[in-house]
Amino acid sequence: MLGIALMIACCLVSGFDAVRTMRDGRDPERRLRWFLVAAGLLVAGGICVAVGSALA
Numbered sequence: 001m002l003g004i005a006l007m008i009a010c011c012l013v014s015g016f017d018a019v020r021t022m023r024d025g026r027d028p029e030r031r032l033r034w035f036l037v038a039a040g041l042l043v044a045g046g047i048c049v050a051v052g053s054a055l056a
Contacts, residue, residue: 003048010041
């Protein structure tokens with residue numbers, strides 16, 4: 001359950017970043033930071049899902 005929630009959070013962070021980029025323009029430092037946050041959430045969610053399915 002936690003893994004799925006983290007993957008959904010990844011989508012929300014990516015969507016928020018995309019909307020902010022369209023509105024404010026491109027700032028490479030900010031885009032890279034939010035990309036890394038979204039990637040970290042996705043990897044953490046994938047690990048949680050893999051561990052959960054292995055234990056079930």
